[in-house]
Amino acid sequence: MSSHSFFSVSLVFAFFLASCQAPAPAATALPAETTQPPAATAPPATATEMPASALPASADPSRTPTWVWVEPTQPATPTPLPAFQPRAQSANTLRAQADIRGILIGAAVNNGLVHEADYAEVLAREFNLITTENAMKFGIVHPEPGRYDFQAADEIVNFAHGHDIQVRGHTLVWQKQMPEWLQYGDWTPEQVREILHRHIETVVGRYRGKVEIWDVVNEAMTGNGDVQRNFWYKQLGPEYIDLAFQWAHEADPDALLFINDYAAEGINKKSDGLYELVEDMLARGLPVHGVGMQFHLDSGGAQNLDSVTRNMQRLADLGLQIHITELDVALNDDPTPEDLQEQADTYQKILQTCLALPQCTAFITWGFTDKYSWIPETKDGYGSALLFDATYQPKPAYFALLETLQTK
Numbered sequence: 001m002s003s004h005s006f007f008s009v010s011l012v013f014a015f016f017l018a019s020c021q022a023p024a025p026a027a028t029a030l031p032a033e034t035t036q037p038p039a040a041t042a043p044p045a046t047a048t049e050m051p052a053s054a055l056p057a058s059a060d061p062s063r064t065p066t067w068v069w070v071e072p073t074q075p076a077t078p079t080p081l082p083a084f085q086p087r088a089q090s091a092n093t094l095r096a097q098a099d100i101r102g103i104l105i106g107a108a109v110n111n112g113l114v115h116e117a118d119y120a121e122v123l124a125r126e127f128n129l130i131t132t133e134n135a136m137k138f139g140i141v142h143p144e145p146g147r148y149d150f151q152a153a154d155e156i157v158n159f160a161h162g163h164d165i166q167v168r169g170h171t172l173v174w175q176k177q178m179p180e181w182l183q184y185g186d187w188t189p190e191q192v193r194e195i196l197h198r199h200i201e202t203v204v205g206r207y208r209g210k211v212e213i214w215d216v217v218n219e220a221m222t223g224n225g226d227v228q229r230n231f232w233y234k235q236l237g238p239e240y241i242d243l244a245f246q247w248a249h250e251a252d253p254d255a256l257l258f259i260n261d262y263a264a265e266g267i268n269k270k271s272d273g274l275y276e277l278v279e280d281m282l283a284r285g286l287p288v289h290g291v292g293m294q295f296h297l298d299s300g301g302a303q304n305l306d307s308v309t310r311n312m313q314r315l316a317d318l319g320l321q322i323h324i325t326e327l328d329v330a331l332n333d334d335p336t337p338e339d340l341q342e343q344a345d346t347y348q349k350i351l352q353t354c355l356a357l358p359q360c361t362a363f364i365t366w367g368f369t370d371k372y373s374w375i376p377e378t379k380d381g382y383g384s385a386l387l388f389d390a391t392y393q394p395k396p397a398y399f400a401l402l403e404t405l406q407t408k
């Protein structure tokens with residue numbers, strides 16, 4: 001590292017410390033990885049022990065297929081999960097129709113919410129897949145060097161499995177929502193490589209057989225179709241992508257591994273770059289199984305769906321699956337009935353585009369109720385982006401999807 005860049009990193013780091021008064025992370029020594037808290041700190045909210053069968057494959061020679069659930073000894077919230085309800089028999093749900101068609105229908109979920117009875121009821125009734133919205137991001141699951149906190153992630157995985165719902169783990173490698181100790185620590189490339197390897201091995205290993213699908217790498221491409229010069233690239237070069245997929249595959253050989261991105265739905269420079277990247281990875285025998293298309297849209301952002309179809313088709317021709325991973329359609333505040341109908345049409349056309357291609361195997365919205373959505377927090381003046389309103393009433397978009405799933 002040049003003295004100049006060392007100086008700027010140190011400055012940023014010093015500023016961060018001053019502003020949040022966090023204790024200085026161990027910036028030089030690579031600590032021994034452990035799921036136990038360091039002795040001097042209070043026990044984490046959950047002291048869940050790592051089940052033997054969830055240890056990284058390399059540490060588990062018996063490779064026991066049964067996953068033994070160990071209850072958190074100290075749950076962060078004492079509220080019990082809503083009692084398990086047998087699934088509604090009605091065929092008039094997205095989930096029942098998706099089951100019939102053999103497609104995954106999912107929603108992104110934050111932990112904590114599954115304790116809300118209405119939320120839990122709609123989630124279990126309408127979806128057969130959950131994506132972890134934030135709970136498995138690096139900064140949450142690995143908050144200090146060598147210490148993991150799986151409480152939020154466990155809560156979601158527990159809920160999903162209690163309701164026979166598959167889980168899509170999001171995400172192992174991303175340049176956002178990283179912990180400060182990693183982002184601003186003075187690590188060598190060798191140390192970063194080791195940290196990432198152990199992170200993936202530990203997180204994927206823990207949920208081996210429990211999380212069926214992973215977004216291994218998120219948002220790796222620039223708009224020009226190059227690999228972003230992000231933290232991981234600067235430390236490890238573009239090989240960080242190969243390594244992440246290899247390590248995830250080693251930790252759970254049965255998991256489906258995806259690369260996920262936004263604004264690469266139709267054919268454009270970015271999706272061309274992504275296509276070349278996965279084509280090259282496949283040619284080199286790397287375990288990449290699918291491409292996730294985020295699809296964050298707003299009311300004015302109509303997609304050229306012919307172009308999306310062509311892009312999906314060329315990826316499918318490589319033998320990859322396609323997932324629609326984060327769909328939402330943001331509307332201006334106080335939408336009119338016409339706005340809601342236009343939104344319903346958008347949802348419907350995207351589902352039709354997916355259903356037309358057998359390799360498009362999952363349709364996932366980024367949340368499901370307007371009560372909890374990232375849109376109002378991040379896009380001023382926008383909201384109402386999801387399928388249910390804030391009181392869990394289905395919106396026109398919900399009925400449009402149900403009708404589309406029922407149409408043969």
Ligand code: XIL
Binds near residue numbers: 134374
């Ligand atoms: C968003 C979450 O929804 C927010 O709660 C969080 O504050 C920021 O991240 N692309 C992704 C997701 O891949 O991880 C992002 O999720 C939305 C954009």
